[in-house]
Amino acid sequence: MRGITAYSLYVLALSLAVQQSAVVAQELEIEETFAEDEPAAPQAAIAHPVFEPYAEKVSPGAFFEQFTDGWRERWKASNAKKETPAGGDEEFSYIGRWSVEEPKVYRGLSGDKGLVVKDKAAHHAISAKFAEPIDNTDNTLVVQYEVKLQNGLDCGGAYLKLLTDEANLHEEEFSDKTSYQIMFGPDRCGSTNKVHFIVRRKSPITGEYEEKHLIGAPHMITDKLTNLYTLIVKPDQTYEIRINGDIKKYGSLIDSQDFDPAFEPPTTIPDPDDVKPEDWVDLETIPDPDQAVKPEDWDEDAPLLIPDPDAVKPDDWDESIEEYIPDPEAEKPDDWDDEEDGEWIAPVVPNPECEDHGCGPWEAPLVDNPEYKGKWVQPKIPNPEYKGPWAPRDIPNPDYYEDKTPSNLEPIGAIGFELWTMSNEILFDNIYVGHSIEEAEKIGNATYSEKVIYEIKEEESSRPKVAEPDAPKSMWELFKADPINYSLYQSELFFTFFKRDPVFAVKQYPETAAALGAVFVTILALVFGSILSLVGASKKASAPATPAPTPAAAKPAEEVEGSSSSAAGETEAKKRSAKN
Ligand SMILES: *[C@@H]1O[C@H](CO)[C@@H](O)[C@H](O)[C@H]1NC(C)=O
Numbered sequence: 001m002r003g004i005t006a007y008s009l010y011v012l013a014l015s016l017a018v019q020q021s022a023v024v025a026q027e028l029e030i031e032e033t034f035a036e037d038e039p040a041a042p043q044a045a046i047a048h049p050v051f052e053p054y055a056e057k058v059s060p061g062a063f064f065e066q067f068t069d070g071w072r073e074r075w076k077a078s079n080a081k082k083e084t085p086a087g088g089d090e091e092f093s094y095i096g097r098w099s100v101e102e103p104k105v106y107r108g109l110s111g112d113k114g115l116v117v118k119d120k121a122a123h124h125a126i127s128a129k130f131a132e133p134i135d136n137t138d139n140t141l142v143v144q145y146e147v148k149l150q151n152g153l154d155c156g157g158a159y160l161k162l163l164t165d166e167a168n169l170h171e172e173e174f175s176d177k178t179s180y181q182i183m184f185g186p187d188r189c190g191s192t193n194k195v196h197f198i199v200r201r202k203s204p205i206t207g208e209y210e211e212k213h214l215i216g217a218p219h220m221i222t223d224k225l226t227n228l229y230t231l232i233v234k235p236d237q238t239y240e241i242r243i244n245g246d247i248k249k250y251g252s253l254i255d256s257q258d259f260d261p262a263f264e265p266p267t268t269i270p271d272p273d274d275v276k277p278e279d280w281v282d283l284e285t286i287p288d289p290d291q292a293v294k295p296e297d298w299d300e301d302a303p304l305l306i307p308d309p310d311a312v313k314p315d316d317w318d319e320s321i322e323e324y325i326p327d328p329e330a331e332k333p334d335d336w337d338d339e340e341d342g343e344w345i346a347p348v349v350p351n352p353e354c355e356d357h358g359c360g361p362w363e364a365p366l367v368d369n370p371e372y373k374g375k376w377v378q379p380k381i382p383n384p385e386y387k388g389p390w391a392p393r394d395i396p397n398p399d400y401y402e403d404k405t406p407s408n409l410e411p412i413g414a415i416g417f418e419l420w421t422m423s424n425e426i427l428f429d430n431i432y433v434g435h436s437i438e439e440a441e442k443i444g445n446a447t448y449s450e451k452v453i454y455e456i457k458e459e460e461s462s463r464p465k466v467a468e469p470d471a472p473k474s475m476w477e478l479f480k481a482d483p484i485n486y487s488l489y490q491s492e493l494f495f496t497f498f499k500r501d502p503v504f505a506v507k508q509y510p511e512t513a514a515a516l517g518a519v520f521v522t523i524l525a526l527v528f529g530s531i532l533s534l535v536g537a538s539k540k541a542s543a544p545a546t547p548a549p550t551p552a553a554a555k556p557a558e559e560v561e562g563s564s565s566s567a568a569g570e571t572e573a574k575k576r577s578a579k580n
């Protein structure tokens with residue numbers, strides 16, 4: 001009873017909160033391509049040295065981006081529409097917002113900004129044109145950048161593309177259709193977890209591009225620290241992928257085991273005009289003509305099992321006693337009607353007299369029949385006419401071309417991110433595209449290696465110190481302490497999430513969603529003035545709301561624990577957003 005009263009209060013308090021939150025919920029339209037700069041998260045006790053831009057000038061012709069002042073001059077978000085494949089007439093624009101801001105999770109250097117993917121489940125595209133196209137003909141190409149997955153990466157990409165320098169390369173029009181030379185970087189979804197290395201190579205014969213994917217690409221790193229990804233393509237036709245300076249994969253571009261498809265097309269292909277001759281025999285075996293009839297002594301009817309001829313009846317076996325008897329304890333039910341239900345028969349039970357020895361007619365146990373042969377089938381022999389499986393003959397591949405220098409790419413005019421992700425807050429920084437491995441290492445030492453020290457300190461200090469503090473309070477306890485505050489707080493949280501992702505919000509806060517549903521029904525009921533339906537509705541609505549604040553004792557321990565620990569996490573998130 002106490003539960004129902006409390007629940008009604010909760011519903012009432014929520015209905016107050018609904019009016020407030022509905023106003024907030026309208027502000028969710030996303031139109032801006034660039035998100036507002038958000039102030040950095042408050043600092044723990046760890047000292048963060050102030051970020052200083054990389055002091056040395058990078059080699060002429062190299063591209064280096066630290067997202068310092070003036071980045072808006074260099075980077076342009078795309079206005080392109082993204083076409084859906086296979087005739088769908090729906091189009092997606094790249095509405096995902098970008099922002100240049102400091103990280104919020106495990107911060108490194110104070111004032112160190114990066115380019116951040118702001119929206120979940122949205123298409124994002126942004127690119128920066130190089131002052132001069134980068135040409136790596138007979139020269140080393142190094143691509144290096146930092147990725148920081150502030151919200152992890154459940155499903156999405158964090159790779160970059162080096163865009164082909166061509167007349168129609170316009171940043172506003174950058175899309176998935178834009179020609180690129182190399183795609184490099186982390187990607188994760190479901191069972192996929194890899195650092196892509198894809199080269200788009202144009203056939204001089206057909207003029208078509210083909211994507212050459214690295215086989216056995218290394219795994220990405222999924223923590224929330226900054227990780228440094230480096231790709232090196234050398235003029236000796238070798239490549240190298242480094243993560244945080246460690247070589248994770250290297251090999252040869254011209255080794256056909258490393259790329260799918262290989263850089264060089266096959267020299268021969270199956271002749272598409274070759275047809276299977278009419279008289280081609282591809283039957284491997286035929287029935288043996290010498291054994292066309294069933295042997296006379298083959299008995300198809302011989303049973304699989306027969307009574308064991310060697311078995312003997314045990315001496316104490318008593319065939320005169322029944323193995324089962326009517327249950328002496330059973331009684332005809334009072335409401336049994338012989339006319340309607342038929343004559344009453346007591347159920348049978350094992351005869352207690354047979355506990356120590358066998359009873360009833362004795363039968364020998366069944367054993368395999370040595371005479372059993374089963375159905376006769378005509379034996380088969382190899383077909384003397386058999387020519388083997390037919391396959392078209394190989395002919396020289398008309399599209400074959402030699403590619404002795406796949407490391408020589410077409411000139412690269414820009415760098416771009418064209419991404420879709422379920423995890424936002426991916427931060428990119430310190431992007432280098434140039435020709436010097438040493439320069440890339442030097443930059444890595446001066447940027448990545450410096451900041452990651454403080455990120456690790458942050459991460460370590462955020463770990464729980466000693467044993468868990470007091471177990472978080474159950475929702476019921478929190479509710480009891482201050483029902484109105486609790487309800488307002490819960491619905492505010494719910495709406496915060498609902499604005500971004502309604503499905504997620506309902507999943508995460510089923511009890512709030514159910515209670516809000518109840519509020520809705522309650523209001524309806526009040527409008528129609530029917531008190532009866534009010535009671536019915538709130539009772540019904542309380543049933544599916546598993547962790548709703550009815551007394552916790554009635555629920556399995558697991559659920560109570562789960563919901564209260566998520567409440568603890570919410571408090572954390574609330575604190576942070578309150579201070580922002
Ligand atoms: C980068 O730092 C490592 C480790 O301190 C050092 O061995 C390496 O020589 C440095 N590289 C450059 C190019 O300065």
Ligand SMILES: *[C@@H]1O[C@H](CO)[C@@H](O)[C@H](O)[C@H]1NC(C)=O
Nearest residue numbers: 478482485486489490571574
């Ligand atoms: C309201 O509830 C929330 C969460 O239970 C709590 O963090 C907050 O301190 C409460 N506020 C007041 C004024 O009690």
